[in-house]
Amino acid sequence: xxxxxxxxxxxxxxxxxxxxxxxxxxxxxxxxxxxxxxxxxxxxxxxxxxxxxxxxxxxxxxxxxxxxxxxxxxxxxxxxxxxxxxxxxxxxxxxxxxxxxxxxxxxxxxxxxxxxxxxxxxxxxxxxxxxxxxxxxxxxxxxxxxxxxxxxxxxxxxxxxxxxxxxxxxxxxxxxxxxxxxxxxxxxxxxxxxxxxxxxxxxxxxxxxxxxxxxxxxxxxxxxxxxxxxxxxxxxxxxxxxxxxxxxxxxxxxxxxxxxxxxxxxxxxxxxxxxxxxxxxxxxxxxxxxxxxxxxxxxxxxxxxxxxxxxxxxxxxxxxxxxxxxxxxxxxxxxxxxxxxxxxxxxxxxxxxxxxxxxxxxxxxxxxxxxxxxxxxxxxxxxxxxxxxxxxxxxxxxxxxxxxxxxxxxxxxxxxxxxxxxxxxxxxxxxxxxxxxxxxxxxxxxxxxxxxxxxxxxxxxxxxxxxxxxxxxxxxxxxxxxxxxxxxxxxxxxxxxxxxxxxxxxxxxxxxxxxxxxxx
Amino acid sequence: xxxxxxxxxxxxxxxxxxxxxxxxxxxxxxxxxxxxxxxxxxxxxxxxxxxxxxxxxxxxxxxxxxxxxxxxxxxxxxxxxxxxxxxxxxxxxxxxxxxxxxxxxxxxxxxxxxxxxxxxxxxxxxxxxxxxxxxxxxxxxxxxxxxxxxxxxxxxxxxxxxxxxxxxxxxxxxxxxxxxxxxxxxxxxxxxxxxxxxxxxxxxxxxxxxxxxxxxxxxxxxxxxxxxxxxxxxxxxxxxxxxxxxxxxxxxxxxxxxxxxxxxxxxxxxxxxxxxxxxxxxxxxxxxxxxxxxxxxxxxxxxxxxxxxxxxxxxxxxxxxxxxxxxxxxxxxxxxx
Numbered sequence: 053x054x055x056x057x058x059x060x061x062x063x064x065x066x067x068x069x070x071x072x073x074x075x076x077x078x079x080x081x082x083x084x085x086x087x088x089x090x091x092x093x094x095x096x097x098x099x100x101x102x103x104x105x106x107x108x109x110x111x112x113x114x115x116x117x118x119x120x121x122x123x124x125x126x127x128x129x130x131x132x133x134x135x136x137x138x139x140x141x142x143x144x145x146x147x148x149x150x151x152x153x154x155x156x157x158x159x160x161x162x163x164x165x166x167x168x169x170x171x172x173x174x175x176x177x178x179x180x181x182x183x184x185x186x187x188x189x190x191x192x193x194x195x196x197x198x199x200x201x202x203x204x205x206x207x208x209x210x211x212x213x214x215x216x217x218x219x220x221x222x223x224x225x226x227x228x229x230x231x232x233x234x235x236x237x238x239x240x241x242x243x244x245x246x247x248x249x250x251x252x253x254x255x256x257x258x259x260x261x262x263x264x265x266x267x268x269x270x271x272x273x274x275x276x277x278x279x280x281x282x283x284x285x286x287x288x289x290x291x292x293x294x295x296x297x298x299x300x301x302x303x304x305x306x307x308x309x310x311x312x313x314x315x316x317x318x319x320x321x322x323x324x325x326x327x328x329x330x331x332x333x334x335x336x337x338x339x340x341x342x343x344x345x346x347x348x349x350x351x352x353x354x355x356x357x358x359x360x361x362x363x364x365x366x367x368x369x370x371x372x373x374x375x376x377x378x379x380x381x382x383x384x385x386x387x388x389x390x391x392x393x394x395x396x397x398x399x400x401x402x403x404x405x406x407x408x409x410x411x412x413x414x415x416x417x418x419x420x421x422x423x424x425x426x427x428x429x430x431x432x433x434x435x436x437x438x439x440x441x442x443x444x445x446x447x448x449x450x451x452x453x454x455x456x457x458x459x460x461x462x463x464x465x466x467x468x469x470x471x472x473x474x475x476x477x478x479x480x481x482x483x484x485x486x487x488x489x490x491x492x493x494x495x496x497x498x499x500x501x502x503x504x505x506x507x508x509x510x511x512x513x514x515x516x517x518x519x520x521x522x523x524x525x526x527x528x529x530x531x532x533x534x535x536x537x538x539x540x541x542x543x544x545x546x547x548x549x550x551x552x553x554x555x556x557x558x559x560x561x562x563x564x565x566x567x568x569x570x571x572x
Numbered sequence: 573x574x575x576x577x578x579x580x581x582x583x584x585x586x587x588x589x590x591x592x593x594x595x596x597x598x599x600x601x602x603x604x605x606x607x608x609x610x611x612x613x614x615x616x617x618x619x620x621x622x623x624x625x626x627x628x629x630x631x632x633x634x635x636x637x638x639x640x641x642x643x644x645x646x647x648x649x650x651x652x653x654x655x656x657x658x659x660x661x662x663x664x665x666x667x668x669x670x671x672x673x674x675x676x677x678x679x680x681x682x683x684x685x686x687x688x689x690x691x692x693x694x695x696x697x698x699x700x701x702x703x704x705x706x707x708x709x710x711x712x713x714x715x716x717x718x719x720x721x722x723x724x725x726x727x728x729x730x731x732x733x734x735x736x737x738x739x740x741x742x743x744x745x746x747x748x749x750x751x752x753x754x755x756x757x758x759x760x761x762x763x764x765x766x767x768x769x770x771x772x773x774x775x776x777x778x779x780x781x782x783x784x785x786x787x788x789x790x791x792x793x794x795x796x797x798x799x800x801x802x803x804x805x806x807x808x809x810x811x812x813x814x815x816x817x818x819x820x821x822x823x824x825x826x827x828x829x830x831x832x833x834x835x836x837x838x839x840x841x842x843x844x845x846x847x848x849x850x851x852x853x854x855x856x857x858x859x860x861x862x863x864x865x866x867x868x869x870x871x872x873x874x875x876x877x878x879x880x881x882x883x884x885x886x887x888x889x890x891x892x893x894x895x896x897x898x899x900x901x902x903x904x905x906x907x908x909x
Contacts, residue, residue, distance in 0.1 A: 120791075139793065140791050140792070140793055141793035144793065152791075156785075156787075156788045156791050156792075157785070157788060158781045158784040158785045158788050158789070159784050159785060159851070160780060160781070160783070160784035160851045160852060161777065161780065161781050161784065165777065165781070169781070169788075169789065169792040169794065170789070170792035170793040170794045171792075171793070172774070176774050179773050179774045179775060180772055180773055180774070181771075181772045181773065181774065181777060183772075222792075
């Protein structure tokens with residue numbers, strides 16, 4: 053094979069500047085350092101893989117590269133020239149384009165319109181559509197990737213895979229804006245595809261490499277290694293290293309993504325206080341299937357914490373919601389303390405003594421402008437009501453008790469919950485299920501998301517107390533360390549199925565690597 | 573047992589829609605309903621199935637059709653527009669005072685009509701500007717503009733009703749061509765114009781896209797604000813023309829010329845299959861909706877239902893139509909406001 057020195061990725065003998073270079077990129081969000089000095093180089097005609105756990109900073113970095121996020125510090129260089137990207141259009145003018153994870157097409161327009169959207173050129177003259185030109189422009193784009201989609205088909209009538217092709221065709225329109233080869237960013241492109249479609253996508257990626265550079269982001273490491281030339285790893289907002297894809301093993305990447313698993317002692321606090329003997333089976337799930345999960349068996353005993361781990365798209369979040377009656381199921385049965393559970397809605401679940409802490413605290417967990425007291429007694433109507441009327445004194449007594457028991461730091465029970473810190477908000481959300489006094493099963497979907505260390509350990513303490521009092525808990529942890537530290541048993545979900553179960557008693561905890569092997 | 577990969581394929585394929593262009597089966601509902609309703613009334617009432625009654629229905633639909641075309645563009649974007657009564661009132665009085673009339677010596681004829689329509693477009697533009705510049709939700713912005721229009725009309729009205737004496741404008745309502753009043757032909761022209769705008773202009777397509785996924789337009793580097801203002805302006809112009817048409821029918825300019833047309837037009841658009849959340853439906857859908865509503869009104873009279881019942885019946889029809897339209901999209905714990 054002959055390699056063009058101008059464009060080929062030739063180690064050591066490179067003459068052209070990199071297609072894209074990121075130097076020391078920093079981005080702060082309130083309370084979080086999303087990017088903490090990221091460096092990254094993408095050579096021309098190279099497919100660079102980008103790997104990292106959730107929260108490693110991948111998506112912030114990508115958004116910065118297409119002008120959706122403005123970094124606080126650091127530089128972005130395109131072909132040896134420093135650029136400032138203020139918008140998607142800016143980025144496109146420099147040849148940077150992204151295929152978004154949540155597909156960004158207008159569903160009710162034709163594929164052709166989506167492909168040329170915002171840069172119709174001769175397709176629209178003086179505000180009037182020339183459908184034939186439009187169609188030709190779109191066809192040219194689709195031809196570039198060898199796709200046979202009808203350009204005049206409505207976008208929402210296309211399959212996921214076809215829509216992705218439309219997106220790639222759309223992104224390639226940036227070639228009309230710059231004479232240089234483009235850099236195409238694919239954010240988790242495989243997460244919605246089936247295996248045959250993934251093969252087609254990979255063919256596309258290899259084809260793109262002929263005339264463009266590609267940044268490929270995926271949580272499936274085998275895919276990353278399969279399609280990429282080189283893989284860069286992010287952890288905690290920093291670049292922690294890179295490896296050539298050829299010959300690298302997924303395990304090597306895992307280690308870099310996870311880093312040293314050193315001091316996670318706070319998870320183990322108070323483990324000894326726990327009764328070592330979990331009670332009888334409380335939650336029994338048999339063959340439960342839904343939109344994104346299939347044939348799941350699960351058992352949680354009274355006083356037991358069971359962690360469910362899995363990558364994005366493993367179906368664990370939907371399973372959790374289904375157990376609360378918030379997601380439709382198609383088959384299977386769930387029993388709580390031997391009684392068949394009605395999964396038709398959330399009211400039945402509440403009545404059965406199931407509590408659910410949703411991952412999106414601000415939008416699903418609490419009513420921001422309402423008071424702590426009202427948020428806490430949102431579910432348990434009887435506690436504050438006599439018929440349709442609120443009984444303020446009874447409510448006050450109950451709420452104050454729980455504010456004290458959980459040491460919730462709030463100026464007053466009447467303070468709007470949105471003015472509390474995240475940790476205290478979460479305690480109120482948890483307390484909602486505790487005020488009733490008859491909660492039997494808690495479903496915790498990322499209960500520590502967005503909390504600082506101090507608040508986290510308080511939530512952990514609370515979880516342990518509850519388990520100690522016999523509550524069964526299903527935990528979707530924020531990190532593998534959290535799942536390992538908090539759970540008595542860990543169930544791994546992959547592609548909608550519960551594939552493996554790993555015991556995690558105190559003193560015999562598995563390592564994150566043990567779990568990752570099963571997850572991917 | 574099937575392997576996970578095979579099962580995957582089954583699930584995905586079961587959900588996969590067939591690639592298609594243009595209209596879907598769901599769009600067929602309102603036209604079928606129109607045919608059925610028409611058939612039922614034709615069977616029930618000999619008076620309904622006469623040619624002259626069909627002409628009546630079409631003539632009666634003219635003004636509502638023009639208002640509905642205007643509002644359809646707004647609804648397509650997912651906004652709402654309640655400004656029709658005010659804008660129609662302002663335009664009705666304006667045109668009555670500018671063409672030959674009993675209040676002053678003006679006799680501007682066609683120019684007078686054009687000025688009234690432009691004024692109406694300006695009022696519509698105000699709604700759009702309030703929406704994009706002041707970020708006032710369209711519901712409130714257009715309600716405000718409607719009040720402004722009524723205020724303007726009341727000022728111009730000044731206590732003495734202007735009766736028009738312009739032969740052309742008066743003729744619109746009474747003279748016929750191929751059995752239909754000129755107003756009806758004007759409405760048909762508006763339907764054609766509206767359809768062309770929707771199908772072949774960037775304005776129309778972007779209005780549709782804004783209703784479908786506004787964020788995507790922004791991500792593609794499209795500035796949506798000018799298009800929103802333009803849509804409200806266009807809608808205003810249609811209301812203005814409708815106001816002129818009412819003046820022609822009444823031979824007089826009335827402040828109340830547009831009374832009730834806001835809700836009738838929304839009813840017609842929704843019944844025709846235009847979604848209030850935007851992104852679905854269009855001019856032809858709305859036209860079918862207008863005919864459906866008009867046929868119902870006319871048919872109920874023909875079969876002897878008291879006109880006092882009709883308001884309530886129309887209301888029930890809207891709710892039923894919306895419920896039918898959203899059935900495919902219902903999901904658990906859906907929040908509807």
